[in-house]
Amino acid sequence: MIRFVLLSAWIGLLVVASHWMGQEAYRWFPVQASNAAPLVDDLFSLETAIGTFVFLGVLSVLLWVLLFNRAEKYDQEDGPPMEGNTRLEIVWTVIPLVIVMAIAVVSIRVNRELGVLGPMEHVHGGELIEAMDHGPGASAAGSGSLQVDVIARQWSWEFRYPGAQVSATELHLPLDVPVTFKLTSPDVLHGFYVPAFRLKQDVVPGRAIDFSLTPTRSGRYRLRDSQFSGAWFAANQADVVVESPEAFGSWLEAASHQPLQPGLSVAADEAERLARQPAGGIRWATVPPAPPPLVNVPGSNSLPHDA
Amino acid sequence: MTVLTPTSPSPSPPKSSPPTWLRYFSFCTDAKVIGIQYVVLSFVFFLIGGFLAMVMRGELLTPAADLVDRTVYNGLYTMHGTIMLFLFTFPVLNGFNNLLIPVMIGAPDMAFPRLNALAFWMFPVFGLVLIASFFVPGGPASAGWWSYPPISVQNPLGHLINGESLWILAVALSGISSILGALNFVTTILRMRAPGMGLFRMPIFCWTALAAQTIQLIGLPALTGGAVMLLLDLTVGTTFYDPTGGGDPVLYQHFFWFYSHPAVYVIILPVFGIFSELFPVYARKPLFGYPFVAIASFVIVGLGLIVWVHHMFPSGVSQWMRDLFMVTTMLIAVPTGVKVFAWLGTLWGGKLKLTTPMLFALGGLINFVFAGITGIMLATVPIDIHVNNTYFVVGHFHYVIYGAAVMGIFAAIYHWFPKFTGRMPYEGLGKLHCLLTFVGANLNFLPMHPLGLMGMPRRVSSYDPEFAFWNVLASLGAFLLGVSIIPFLLNMVSSVVRGEPAGANPWRAIGLEWLLPSPPPIENFEDHVPTVISAPYGYGTGKPLVEHQGEIELALALLEGRA
Amino acid sequence: MSTSSPLDPSAAPDPAAHGEHGGHPNFTLTGFVIFLLSESVIFLAFFSGYTALKLSATAWLPSGVEGLEWQTPLINSVVLVSSSGTIALAEWFKHRGSLWGFRAFWLLTMAMGAYFLLGQAQEWRSLSFGFTDGTFGGTFYLLTGFHGLHVATGILLMALMLLKSFLPGNYDGGEQGVVATSLFWHFVDVIWILLFLLLYVWR
CATH class of the missing domain: 1.20.210.10 (Cytochrome c oxidase-like, subunit I domain)
Structure with a gap:
């Protein structure tokens, strides 16, 4: 009886600790800046809580046997010869099965909600075939939606706003307006990844990939290349500025009057500096960086960012 | 194929010739020598791979790229991953297979000893090829151990011999060596067990080795096929993965992960086997639910x-595939x-x-x-x-x-x-x-x-x-x-x-290998393979593992001068 | 010897009890069957790559290429596939103990394999596209070339077995080499049938 009470108390303690850990998990993420972020964070919090319970449970058993099942130094006896228990085996096959399948069902549901659909069409013979996405962005799409063409290069990001004939190396997005990106790459694989949005999509050369989201928080965030793309992969980052639709509108308007000028490319700058330096240390072969794209607004990539 | 022709039944080598350290540098067909060759050489590469990791962590101490050039960093992380997987983890586990499988199942040696030695001696060859790639113009492969195209086939200097082509060569040789090894391990386990040792009396390490080597046999050819196409794209100019010629870079990712995800199980399954062997010895209890543990492998x-597509969720695969592979x-x-x-x-x-x-x-x-x-x-x-x-x-x-x-x-x-x-x-x-x-x-x-x-x-x-x-x-x-x-x-x-x-059995463990002297003689039990009469891990049951166990233990004790 | 073996000879099990485990048995056939199963995966990989590329292609044939001529390859295929029969006949003669019958049909099989290879070489020479002409050219030469390599290997193996058949007492310990070679040849033939369907029949 007393053992039952103690065991229940211990399990209760583990449940509390797991719940606490699940809540704590939200703090490990960057700020939530898109409509996808809360869904991802909730799911992660849930799995952190379940995972914490499993981990602490296993640890408790290990701690118990380490404390109470140690052999004395000169004890040469064997333990009780328990060879197995079919009922227990069934229990610990079925319970994990139920847990992971429950997680899978929840995740598939979240997946549907996110609607982060993969690329739609292959591209062959240089002819781009576009397809519509059905994400939260696209479903809300109407006159208020925005299209941005994203070109990932070795190593720079270029953003084109086809409606306004504007291009930039800093991505500006209006708050709470669904946006659809068309991701293309002329050279190698890249990854379009904005941690604050919790979204990521590889950019595959030869394909045009449609990808939607809705920013939900104003601020300055980082866009990072997430699929290894060569020498300056780490420096292939850009800033994403989410601002009110009015501010975005005036930015776009002002940008359209700017003359074309070289955009930001850390890679091109560094390569130029290295070329001027006398060769020191080991340096291995790389393709040269593409020249910085000619854009209306270079923007900045050194201002403080929120995430 | 000639290596598969029957080995001539040679008499066991005379025991009088003292085993010298030179054996370890020769084309020796003794599984225990090959096992030690594998383990020792793999640890040499473990130190090299570890050194590369130290340099990388040194670079990452500070945010800026200041310790090494960016191109060097990319080469370092690529080679770190490649070395640790293909030159450390797989070979060290193959070393364990060589050391443990014959003694655990009571076989005198592997089924194909010469094939075994051949598989081992490919290891220093592809190890050298990989290390040599540090010194070719342009440096080693630096597209990551996945070697995804198109980045892996960019070949900035345009040489035929470059880091990437040497990398593919080394990985292909490693694959052939692993397939030869897997043939050997699987055949040995299936055909050479001691009398009385049914599959469900086999130590779990052998179960996990069998499972892991099955993966090698199924998965590695797919990787090799994908790598051949990558090499052709790199050197001949075919366009299997090049979108400008109708190819598809994502196709390579399927080939790669079809093997390289299960490859993780090739590594972790034998480690599960090790856990399953050790816990009963040091807890002095039988392995709980032996048949379930065996089948689970x-x-x-x-x-x-x-499950391989779970590596490609953001690569551009359709939603149903994402859901399906998440469930599996x-x-x-x-x-x-x-x-x-x-x-x-x-x-x-x-x-x-x-x-x-x-x-x-x-x-x-x-x-x-x-x-x-x-x-x-x-x-x-x-x-x-x-x-x-x-x-x-x-x-x-x-x-x-x-x-x-x-x-x-x-x-x-x-x-x-x-x-x-x-x-x-x-x-x-x-x-x-x-x-x-x-x-x-x-x-x-x-x-x-x-x-x-x-x-x-x-x-x-x-x-x-x-x-x-x-x-x-x-x-x-x-x-x-x-x-x-x-x-x-x-x-x-x-x-x-x-x-x-050490004596024959310092841990008082149960298993055929512990009924042999330490170190075991060249042909293990030779013609006196004991007949297994009970399940493994009989701690506390009081049941002997083999017939005449008392006599065998007495003979071992006499040999050590304990009795 | 006795010092290194801990076992009292009386403890040794009856040699018959461990059957093949006594002495140094060989398990060539077991190993070879496992090898063939593994080898089939590499073809499977190439087949699935070919299928994936062909299905997703918008322009499969390079410009100016009409597609493959299939009549001559069909004749070659019939020759290759029927060589599975001749090799089986050779084995049958071997079983009956008629070594000369075995050698005759073995040689005939080799000749048929060589005929197939020659036909393949002739086809390659007459084609209007190369290895680097898109994924169509790449996969065609990769698949036929890799298969051709296996045919050549099979012929070499058969030559080796033919030479060995002249060794006195060669078959005293069984004939696993012959059986393995014949298995390999059947394997090469089955792969070719699949290849022919994929390359020539599927338009």
């Missing part, structure tokens, strides 16, 4: 072959859970002896459970979309590969060291090694998880300043891991030279 193989991936938790619970059941109520191998196994188990939990998170599509290709993944698989697999490998080394050298390793140094490894691994790899959640991509030579704190911790952990190797090397060298004589 093959359930993992079956599922492991249909999560199902792997079930047979894995069966194993973990079986180990806990084995420990429960036992009489634990906290020796060095036991401590390594326990530490490996804790790390593995943690890695399993982050594995479920990674299988979850929406979470994976966020953390894919970030440090979260790096943290996860280092918990598997270092936290669980390398710790299991060390456990095995300390456990079977007396058997194959005849001498005991030092417990004090061993425990220090274990402590440093456990603390170092956790300090190194735990901080990678918050980094990934915050959005730090993997494979970067520089990073934003907000990631600095966790990176410094990780680097300190890495340097601690570097230090942890010192007591290990000290221990191994000094124990071989002047360790206490």
